[in-house]
Every structure is written in structure tokens, then in C-alpha cells.
Amino acid sequence: xxxxxxxxxxxxxxxxxxxxxxxxxxxxxxxxxxxxxxxxxxxxxxxxxxxxxxxxxxxxxxxxxxxxxxxxxxxxxxxxxxxxxxxxxxxxxxxxxxxxxxxxxxxxxxxxxxxxxxxxxxxxxxxxxxxxxxxxxxxxxxxxxxxxxxxxxxxxxxxxxxxxxxxxxxxxxxxxxxxxxxxxxxxxxxx
Amino acid sequence: xxxxxxxxxxxxxxxxxxxxxxxxxxxxxxxxxxxxxxxxxxxxxxxxxxxxxxxxxxxxxxxxxxxxxxxxxxxxxxxxxxxxxxxxxxxxxxxxxxxxxxxxxxxxxxxxxxxxxxxxxxxxxxxxxxxxxxxxxxxxxxxxxxxxxxxxxxxxxxxxxxxxxxxxxxxxxxxxxxxxxxxxxxxxxxxxxxxxxxxxxxxxxxxxxxxxxxxxxxxxxxxxxxxxxxxxxxxxxxxxxxxxx
Numbered sequence: 019x020x021x022x023x024x025x026x027x028x029x030x031x032x033x034x035x036x037x038x039x040x041x042x043x044x045x046x047x048x049x050x051x052x053x054x055x056x057x058x059x060x061x062x063x064x065x066x067x068x069x070x071x072x073x074x075x076x077x078x079x080x081x082x083x084x085x086x087x088x089x090x091x092x093x094x095x096x097x098x099x100x101x102x103x104x105x106x107x108x109x110x111x112x113x114x115x116x117x118x119x120x121x122x123x124x125x126x127x128x129x130x131x132x133x134x135x136x137x138x139x140x141x142x143x144x145x146x147x148x149x150x151x152x153x154x155x156x157x158x159x160x161x162x163x164x165x166x167x168x169x170x171x172x173x174x175x176x177x178x179x180x181x182x183x184x185x186x187x188x189x190x191x192x193x194x195x196x197x198x199x200x201x202x203x204x205x206x207x208x209x
Numbered sequence: 210x211x212x213x214x215x216x217x218x219x220x221x222x223x224x225x226x227x228x229x230x231x232x233x234x235x236x237x238x239x240x241x242x243x244x245x246x247x248x249x250x251x252x253x254x255x256x257x258x259x260x261x262x263x264x265x266x267x268x269x270x271x272x273x274x275x276x277x278x279x280x281x282x283x284x285x286x287x288x289x290x291x292x293x294x295x296x297x298x299x300x301x302x303x304x305x306x307x308x309x310x311x312x313x314x315x316x317x318x319x320x321x322x323x324x325x326x327x328x329x330x331x332x333x334x335x336x337x338x339x340x341x342x343x344x345x346x347x348x349x350x351x352x353x354x355x356x357x358x359x360x361x362x363x364x365x366x367x368x369x370x371x372x373x374x375x376x377x378x379x380x381x382x383x384x385x386x387x388x389x390x391x392x393x394x395x396x397x398x399x400x401x402x403x404x405x406x407x408x409x410x411x412x413x414x415x416x417x418x419x420x421x422x423x424x425x426x427x428x429x430x431x432x433x434x435x436x437x438x439x440x441x442x443x444x445x446x447x448x449x450x451x452x453x454x
Contacts, residue, residue: 023441024356025364025401039361041321050321050361052441054449071359072448078264078325110245111265149327152272 019056022049028067035062039069077104079113079146079156084165087115087158089140095119097136099144101156114155117144121159122198134184134196135160141169143200166200215374215386223385224253231369231381231429234436236350238357238444246358250350253383254340259350261358263330273329278322280329283312285347287336308344311407315348315368315397318406321361330360341384342370344395344409349437356441366406367434368397371426373418378425396426400434403427 022028026049028040036042037058039051049055053071060066079085079101087099101113120127122135136142143165144158160166163183172178172188172195180186180199187194213223220227232253241247246261267274274280285308286300299305316332332354334347348368355362372379373392387393392414397407414422 021442021445023438024362041363050363051359052356052445073359078328113266151276
């Protein structure tokens with residue numbers, strides 16, 4: 019595989035489509051990272067050319083990305099979270115996010131009680147809807163069936179088992195607690 | 210300029226170099242494991258250490274973040290033992306703030322900041338030994354650190370100083386030549402495109418000599434870019450051997 023450095027001209031736009039680690043200038047594709055040049059045939063007419071490194075650079079949460087976060091505090095109007103993973107890549111640094119009350123569910127948005135949807139310490143799957151402006155952090159939503167709480171601990175301290183879309187049960191005390199539960203895809207469930 | 214002959218009759222400078230010759234450049238990347246990117250560079254006797262963190266969430270107030278690109282935050286400081294006399298204020302003084310601002314402007318031109326909206330990239334540079342060309346050594350070390358961190362850039366940023374003595378341009382000035390009272394021009398260049406990222410001069414120079422001086426500095430920068438290029442390629446080969454895929 020060929021090595022390349024930032025600023026090196028790889029090819030022209032007629033031969034390939036630019037991928038990650040490259041940029042366009044005057045109709046030519048240049049590398050923007052130091053690494054290996056990878057040419058992949060994606061099935062379209064032209065191959066995609068990208069630059070890969072051994073150690074992946076820091077990934078940022080982007081609009082529409084599914085992120086894994088941990089709830090840090092709740093409030094009648096919103097829940098504050100720390101974003102830990104973007105997709106399946108762990109982040110080196112925590113990013114802060116907010117899940118507003120009206121973004122918890124898709125239906126009956128005004129009847130949502132954050133206390134019955136999340137608790138501090140829960141691990142939540144959410145989607146980024148906005149990078150936020152000057153005042154706010156990343157805005158997230160759990161208003162889909164596959165999004166919501168995946169791991170939660172009961173007041174007794176044991177990890178709870180989901181029993182419906184809004185309830186989880188503690189295996190030790192058998193008490194039920196309210197959460198906005200994520201419907202995990204069957205392929206991710208272990209037998 | 211009494212006593213000190215910056216350019217002898219045979220064309221040799223104080224340290225034995227010819228007029229367009231650069232000092233010896235040695236550099237290493239990934240010197241720190243904790244930082245996202247780091248580099249150590251020596252240009253003659255000038256030693257600079259650069260560390261890069263990021264891109265990460267904007268620290269402090271979010272009002273400093275930009276909605277469409279990343280903010281580059283630079284800090285330049287000199288070690289107290291870097292100069293002949295112990296430096297009392299290593300950072301926070303006016304010269305360091307000015308240097309930090311210049312570094313920030315230089316790298317905003319080269320880093321593809323539009324890929325990281327609402328985030329911050331920190332570049333910290335420290336001069337361990339100052340022997341002329343402090344700004345240039347900082348820029349070169351920071352370029353290597355940014356490449357090491359995997360932050361996308363348009364091109365390398367190479368910087369060099371140039372001076373003017375008896376109608377001859379000198380490349381890569383050392384401390385004695387800089388403080389000799391003559392002209393000293395600092396140039397930061399993106400070598401492949403020939404675009405100038407920063408040009409700084411604080412002395413008096415006749416207008417006719419400016420073109421030759423900029424030419425000399427650009428040639429020196431291009432020579433330096435070849436050295437930096439070989440350092441990066443060598444580092445890539447070493448890293449790939451260790452993590453063989």
C-alpha cells in the first residue's frame with residue numbers, strides 16, 4: 019500500500035471519488051492526512067479513494083449519528099448526558115448533550131415525565147439532532163423505538179431487565195421502575 | 210554592526226554556513242503518549258516541542274466556539290532556561306501573546322477546520338533552547354504534531370527566517386545574526402501550492418530588496434519541507450512495522 023502525506027496529489031476527480039482524509043482543489047484530489055492510500059470499489063462507476071491511519075483520529079458526533087451516552091442529571095424539562103461512544107467508536111473526551119422533554123418520545127410529548135424516562139447513571143442510545151448553538155450543548159433525541167435506555171440500575175443496585183417499552187424490573191427485589199426503554203435489535207441480543 | 214562580520218569576503222557566515230544554507234534540522238514525532246499528537250524539532254541549536262490536543266469539545270464558555278468550524282487555540286511559551294539569561298516571565302508577556310496569535314493565524318490557514326464544527330484544537334509549543342528562528346521552529350514542530358494527531362491539513366506549513374547583508378540574502382538566521390540589527394523576515398509557507406500563510410518583518414528594508422528576500426525565504430522553506438516530509442514518511446514506516454496489518 020502506498021504511503022502519503024498531507025498535501026500530496028493523489029489523482030484527479032475523473033479517476034476517483036474523494037473519501038475521508040482527502041480534499042478537492044482545482045479538480046484534483048489531495049491527501050489531508052499522513053497514512054496509507056486506500057482505493058475501494060463501492061459499486062458505483064468510480065472507486066472511492068481515502069487515506070487511513072492506524073490510530074483513528076478523534077471522531078465528533080455528527081447530526082444523525084447514533085450515540086451512546088450516560089445520564090448525568092435530570093430536570094423536569096430535560097436530561098443532561100455525557101456522550102461516550104459515537105456509533106461503536108469510543109471517544110477519548112466526553113461531549114455534553116441534552117435530551118429535551120419533548121424529544122424523549124414520539125407520541126404524547128407533553129405528558130412526558132423525565133423522572134419516569136431516565137435516571138442519573140442510565141446508559142442511553144440516542145440520535146443527534148443538532149450540534150447546538152452558543153448556549154446549548156448537543157441536542158439528542160430518543161423518539162424512536164430503537165432508542166432509549168439500554169442499561170439501568172434499580173434503586174437496590176442490581177441491573178434491571180426490560181419488560182415493556184416503559185418499564186424495567188429489578189431481578190433482586192422484583193420492583194418495577196419506569197424508564198423509556200430501547201427495543202434492542204434482535205441481532206444484538208445474546209442468547 | 211561593529212566588529213561582527215555576518216558575511217565574510219569568502220561568503221561564509223559566523224557559523225561557517227554559506228548564505229543560502231539552512232541549519233541542521235532533526236525531528237521526532239509521537240514523543241508523548243498522552244497527547245493526541247506531539248513532535249520535537251531541532252533547527253540548529255533552537256529546540257522546540259509541540260503538543261496537540263483535539264479536536265474536542267470547547268472548554269470553558271461555549272460562546273468561544275464557531276458554528277461552522279473548529280477554533281484553533283495556540284499557546285507559545287519559552288522555558289526559563291532557554292535564553293542566555295534566565296527568563297523571568299515564560300508566558301503571558303506581550304511577545305508570547307503576539308507569537309501565539311501568529312501561530313493561530315498560520316494554522317487556521319492550513320488546517321481543514323470546517324470538518325469539526327463547534328470544537329476546539331489546542332496547540333501548545335514550548336521553546337527549550339532559543340537560538341534564533343523561534344517562530345519558525347514552532348511552526349515546523351507544530352506541523353509535525355498536527356500530522357501526528359491525524360488532524361486533516363491542506364499541506365505542510367514550513368517556516369523559515371531570512372536576512373539581508375551586503376546585497377546578499379541569508380537563509381535561516383541564528384540568534385547573533387537576528388540581533389545584529391539587520392533585517393529579519395519570517396515566512397510561513399504551504400510548500401506545494403506556494404501560498405504564504407504568514408509573512409512578518411520588523412526592521413527597515415528598501416523596497417527593491419523585498420522580492421529577493423521573499424524568494425530566498427521561500428526557497429529555504431521548500432528545502433525544509435523536504436526534511437519534514439522525510440521525517441513523516443520515516444515515522445509512518447516505523448509505526449506500520451510495529452502495528453503490522
